[in-house]
Amino acid sequence: MSQTLNPKSDFANRMSAAYPSFSKSYRRIADFVLAKPLDVVAMSIEGLAHASGSSTATITRFVRAAGYSGYGEFREKIVSDFQFSPSENRLNSAENAQSGQQSAYLHTVLADCSDNIKDTMANIDTPSSEAFIEAIINARRIIILGTGASHYAATLLEEGLALYTEKNVSNILSRGASQYSNNFVRSVDEGDVVIAISMPRYSNNTVQLSKAAKQKGAVILAITDSPTSPLVQVADTIFFAPARNRLLPNSPAAIFALADAIVTAVAARRPDIVASTIGSPPEDLFL
Numbered sequence: 001m002s003q004t005l006n007p008k009s010d011f012a013n014r015m016s017a018a019y020p021s022f023s024k025s026y027r028r029i030a031d032f033v034l035a036k037p038l039d040v041v042a043m044s045i046e047g048l049a050h051a052s053g054s055s056t057a058t059i060t061r062f063v064r065a066a067g068y069s070g071y072g073e074f075r076e077k078i079v080s081d082f083q084f085s086p087s088e089n090r091l092n093s094a095e096n097a098q099s100g101q102q103s104a105y106l107h108t109v110l111a112d113c114s115d116n117i118k119d120t121m122a123n124i125d126t127p128s129s130e131a132f133i134e135a136i137i138n139a140r141r142i143i144i145l146g147t148g149a150s151h152y153a154a155t156l157l158e159e160g161l162a163l164y165t166e167k168n169v170s171n172i173l174s175r176g177a178s179q180y181s182n183n184f185v186r187s188v189d190e191g192d193v194v195i196a197i198s199m200p201r202y203s204n205n206t207v208q209l210s211k212a213a214k215q216k217g218a219v220i221l222a223i224t225d226s227p228t229s230p231l232v233q234v235a236d237t238i239f240f241a242p243a244r245n246r247l248l249p250n251s252p253a254a255i256f257a258l259a260d261a262i263v264t265a266v267a268a269r270r271p272d273i274v275a276s277t278i279g280s281p282p283e284d285l286f287l
């Protein structure tokens with residue numbers, strides 16, 4: 001069963017707003033609920049307490065801290081604010097993988113990636129899409145922040161946006177390097193656009209540099225996985241790309257796909273550049 005979080009729903013907004021002030025135990029509960037909303041819908045308060053490693057008293061306090069009158073209202077909001085869609089292939093692949101068939105396990109992982117991409121599509125609305133692309137088109141300069149697995153998506157954006165916008169585009173955290181950070185903080189200004197990419201485990205460098213750029217008037221565009229991401233509190237416009245992975249800390253598949261889509265959407269605004277890059281096929285291509 002695929003679980004699609006509506007990141008702009010009332011439930012997600014409450015989690016996002018309250019998450020920075022949550023205690024460690026509250027965050028553990030929030031992370032469990034956001035990761036397995038369909039399971040939580042079917043759980044009693046005792047069941048959620050057991051599954052999240054908490055007590056019923058802690059769950060009750062957590063629910064109230066999130067702004068709900070009680071556990072009943074809390075579960076009702078999950079039902080109304082999460083979208084659920086079946087994925088029969090994923091379930092069948094999971095069963096096959098458990099029987100030890102490695103090829104089936106590959107299919108399971110690919111199905112997970114597909115679900116993450118589908119969820120990304122469901123999470124993007126027209127106003128956010130237009131604001132994100134227009135900010136890039138109108139930017140004086142484009143600065144991209146991304147380390148770890150996010151670095152590779154940042155590199156894809158850097159190369160694509162430099163080509164199709166003909167602007168100064170730089171990825172200053174290439175492979176985690178931070179030697180340009182001080183120069184970035186000194187030089188960033190109004191008119192600059194910062195594209196910050198981060199997923200679990202979130203990069204402190206990316207978050208802190210985004211905050212510094214925000215204070216100096218730059219527009220912050222975020223690509224992240226969840227309403228509880230630290231980038232949510234900083235960004236002007238956000239694209240949510242789930243990074244769920246049943247084994248590893250994250251999956252960058254949806255972020256890669258989203259980066260490719262962003263480059264293509266920007267390229268659509270410059271058909272002249274697209275035509276020049278495609279060119280004519282070699283004469284011997286079909287020989």
